[in-house]
Amino acid sequence: MFGKLAAKLKPISLRNFWFDKYGRGLLLQFLVLLCVAGFLATISINAITNLQRAGLSSGFGFLADQAFFDINQRLIEFSSQSSFGRALVVGLLNTILVSSLGIIAATVIGFMAGILRLSNNWIASKIITVYVEVTRNVPLLLQIIFWWATLTSLPKVRESINFYNLFYFNNRGLRAPSPIFETSFLWLALSIIFGISLCIFLVVWARRRQHRSGKTFPSVSVGLTLVILIPTMVFQLLEQPVVWDTPQATRFNFRGGFNITPELLALWFALATYTGAFISEIVRAGILSVSTGQTEAAKSLGLRSSQIMRLIVIPQAFRVIIPPLTSQYLNLTKNSSLAIAIGYQDLVSIGGTILNQSGHALEVVAIWMVVYLSLSLGTSAFMNWYNKKMALVER
């Protein structure tokens, strides 16, 4: 490239340089580089002087320092004696917890709503339309705060709303029975895994056989029966592999079971319904994108309507659905940072606390960026891989 460039620039004069595509491009980039470098230099000098003035050290050493705050919502042990680094891990786990719960629920809601909206049932599709329009046009933050305010204004612990003596709703959240696994549970788990792998094997075998010989096999129904039957039998053989620890009301609180905080519930519900509305639109667009010619062709081949859906429409719709769906998942994960408004302690919220306590703003922001950017780059890598795999192979 440089040889080419040198040949082009032979008669060196300003005029030639300006009217040459390479030369001009080079000049423009050089100017931009100069501006960016100047900008970066200025802000770094400012940052250094400002940090020095404030007497702040930089570096990630502070992560080992003691955090003097508590975290209610935690998946791993944490106390006010733990370090800042551990606090960030707790926050990250909380972000992952609410995002994965939200993604599962939003997918279920979104697919159901998208299909219902396309159904020929007028009332159902209108109800879904209202749901989608209302949730999509109201800020998510408002919805989160609304649900949180509603959940925290539920009755006090002693007047909990009782569902079958198993679930209790009160202003401290939801109290639900928690499973206690006995040692014999291992056998049950193994039998579930065995059933599922048998089912997968069956489906693969049936598909291969059908490709080879054209003979069909009711692999789905037989497989499902196996998945349900084997663990049920094992469950009957074992003596109580799982015991449910049901919540018992005491004078001031509950004993047993586990508690889901109103923060997590509100955040989960709001994220799921909000993203579910967007997903339903994606699903609808995906199904509508499969041209009616495809359905008609499948019908004329004699496929049943369930087969048309499973073999013709869904694979083609998924090609349209998956890319925007992954970006919705990513949005949900980023939106989970709105947790800060209701005090659910996720990565951004705990980062904010640390940032206020220790003053290490640059480092905390760098950690946020690494976490969220690796999430989004990972997602876009998956999307590119999927697009390549699923791209329409044209003749």
Add this chain to the structure above:
Amino acid sequence: MGSAKTNIRNSKTIRKTPPIASTGSIGWIRKNLFSSIPNTILTVISVYFLATIIPVAFDWAFISSQASGENRFSCSSSGACWAWIDQRWGQFLFGFYPESERWRPAVAFILLIPAILPWLIEDFFWQRYLRVFSIAYPVVATILLVGGAGLPEIPTDKFGGFMLNLIVGLSGIVLSLPIGVMLALGRRSKLPLIRYLCIGFIETVRGLPLIALLFVSNILLPIFLPTDVTLDSVVRVIIMVTAFAAAYIAEVIRGGLQAIPSGQYEAAQAMGLTYFNSMRLVILPQALRISIPGIVNTFIGLFKDTTLVIVIGLFDILGIANAMVSNPDWMGLSTETYVFVALFFFVVCFSMSRYSLWLERRLEKKGPHEW
């Protein structure tokens, strides 16, 4: 032809009415509500759902609600308590803007209508003059809101309520579009340095949640700016919201640019147009047109995101609502308050999305070659 035996009928046929079961309202109901067993079940569930929800909600909001009173204790009815609206609507609209000066944002809002309509509707009356006016509008509105030119100055920390949402949202919309166009063009530039800078900016901003960016603006900007320079908090928020929306708009427009067939680029080059002119006259008008739905969606998102300013301590309409819900006079009226706030956003965002649909349909009708 021999015999005259034909299949011709000599008598008139009796005109039969169509079967009731497939026409008219009964037919419609059969087809749309009871066409199959699952469909019927769905109908029954839906009707049951509506029958339980609607009367309760209607009763709560209107029939047994109360709309007057001093504080929450004077609300004795079982339904909603709307008494606070009368006392507090000024705060919900204008925040802590001094009461004697509230005509200024009101005038700015009224002037917004002639400034914005000639851009939304083609062949609007006095279009040319009004467009000139709308270019001057930001200056007029700033003077009205902040002060100067004879008006007393109002510090921006008095800004609040729905006014703040509109200010941040509209500034973000107006500023992010040109920046987004430039970023999209930069990302497709043949100059590697410019391309990578644009990719870096877009991906970084899109990768982070807006809340983290607002934190950055609150905490990092003072670090990066010279010690004696401070930025107004509303300006900071506008900068961050603009940067955030611009990155998303850049991606939407990039999609539009990619959809333009390469023949258009080549034809523009063959005509001898410079890069700037080929973009201005040939490529961008087509690319922007395809991207309109995506752009409007980004704007809707941007407007909803203006509520995030509460996280850095500004009092937009949601902030005012939060403050009111925790005020002892009106404590516990969260449902009423948040429903009221939601209405504001719903009206603005829903009309934006309807406008985008209307525009899309109109452009479809006009065909691809007319702008």
